[in-house]
Amino acid sequence: MKDIVCQFIDCDQYGGVRTFGNGHINDTYAVADAQGLDRWVLQRINHHVFPRVEVLQRNVAIVADTIRRKLTEAGDPDVERKYLNFLPLKSNPECNYYFDGENYWRLCTFIPDSMSLSELSCESARYAGEAFGQFEEMLSDIPEGVLGDTIVDFHSMSFRLQQLREGISADPVGRAAKVKDLVAELEKRSEDMLLQDRLYAEGKLPKRTIHCDTKVDNVLFDKSGRVLCVVDWDTVMPGFILSDVGDFIRTGVNLAPEDEVDLSKIGVNMEIYKAFVEGYLSTAGKFLNETERSLIAYGGRLMTYMQTVRFLADYINGDTYFKVHHPEHNLQRSLAQFRYLQCLEEKAAEMEALLV
Numbered sequence: 001m002k003d004i005v006c007q008f009i010d011c012d013q014y015g016g017v018r019t020f021g022n023g024h025i026n027d028t029y030a031v032a033d034a035q036g037l038d039r040w041v042l043q044r045i046n047h048h049v050f051p052r053v054e055v056l057q058r059n060v061a062i063v064a065d066t067i068r069r070k071l072t073e074a075g076d077p078d079v080e081r082k083y084l085n086f087l088p089l090k091s092n093p094e095c096n097y098y099f100d101g102e103n104y105w106r107l108c109t110f111i112p113d114s115m116s117l118s119e120l121s122c123e124s125a126r127y128a129g130e131a132f133g134q135f136e137e138m139l140s141d142i143p144e145g146v147l148g149d150t151i152v153d154f155h156s157m158s159f160r161l162q163q164l165r166e167g168i169s170a171d172p173v174g175r176a177a178k179v180k181d182l183v184a185e186l187e188k189r190s191e192d193m194l195l196q197d198r199l200y201a202e203g204k205l206p207k208r209t210i211h212c213d214t215k216v217d218n219v220l221f222d223k224s225g226r227v228l229c230v231v232d233w234d235t236v237m238p239g240f241i242l243s244d245v246g247d248f249i250r251t252g253v254n255l256a257p258e259d260e261v262d263l264s265k266i267g268v269n270m271e272i273y274k275a276f277v278e279g280y281l282s283t284a285g286k287f288l289n290e291t292e293r294s295l296i297a298y299g300g301r302l303m304t305y306m307q308t309v310r311f312l313a314d315y316i317n318g319d320t321y322f323k324v325h326h327p328e329h330n331l332q333r334s335l336a337q338f339r340y341l342q343c344l345e346e347k348a349a350e351m352e353a354l355l356v
């Protein structure tokens with residue numbers, strides 16, 4: 001690790017690494033300085049999931065430049081804690097990642113005195129909503145074609161359904177029969193879940209620069225409970241805003257974690273939902289069109305459905321994509337996500353009524 005970190009910083013500053021965070025894709029470590037203080041975050045990029053490392057690292061640099069510039073122009077006094085600063089290689093200031101012959105690595109500065117919250121208050125949910133709307137707004141003038149797709153078809157519902165269906169027909173590890181009932185439930189909903197594609201074709205839903213992974217862990221708060229920074233920019237790319245509102249509803253509004261075993265603990269926290277939507281509309285309300293606004297609650301169902309499909313496809317394919325902590329973990333995740341989808345369906349009318 002030391003050799004890798006020293007590609008970016010002077011070796012005498014290095015004070016050790018520890019594992020950090022709980023992402024499902026990349027490996028993440030906090031790196032301390034010689035005094036033992038956390039100063040950087042080191043990541044091994046999972047290049048099976050992100051095969052276009054160059055596109056990825058170029059995107060995050062553009063996002064960083066844009067956010068730093070916008071906050072500086074707005075006179076923000078704490079800019080350095082509000083964006084992800086990826087360090088260049090000592091040997092090549094043009095490059096912000098290191099290839100060791102086998103793996104790709106990157107180092108960014110650690111945001112001090114920050115934390116993610118797995119349990120939100122109404123206040124923190126409102127701040128998170130506000131922050132996601134502001135994030136989208138800050139990136140809204142990046143011209144089309146500048147940011148590349150880091151993962152092609154990442155949030156395409158038709159692609160995710162196709163992956164599931166192909167997995168079921170190939171059944172590489174013999175798990176398909178076991179999940180037959182869940183697959184039938186998902187198939188029943190598939191037409192409804194392709195609504196975005198239809199609205200896009202009709203010109204009613206625009207593509208914007210979105211975050212595409214707005215799970216609750218990706219919001220860093222300061223000690224006073226205000227949002228410091230929206231993190232994890234690997235999937236910032238053109239897409240529909242329903243991905244962003246939806247993934248927060250999937251995670252922050254759920255009473256239980258995404259892989260809860262006890263399905264009776266899963267449910268919709270309406271107060272958190274309301275606060276999140278208020279916060280989001282306070283910033284994004286300026287640029288959303290009527291269709292986008294009216295589909296916010298649907299976005300929660302869509303992202304929960306999509307995640308059920310993705311976890312299930314990975315289970316059927318033998319757990320090759322998401323990190324799992326035990327052999328049935330992806331199944332457990334899909335069952336928990338499906339239960340949450342049913343809860344969102346039960347509350348749909350109530351959730352939609354709050355949008356008008």
Ligand code: GN1
Pocket residue numbers: 022023024025026049213215232235258307
């Ligand atoms: C993955 O690695 P992480 O936790 O940031 C995944 C997201 C899923 C999420 C489910 C690139 O995100 O799309 O919503 O797991 N990221 C990728 O928790 O597939």
Ligand code: MG
Pocket residue numbers: 023213232234
């Ligand atoms: Mg992510």
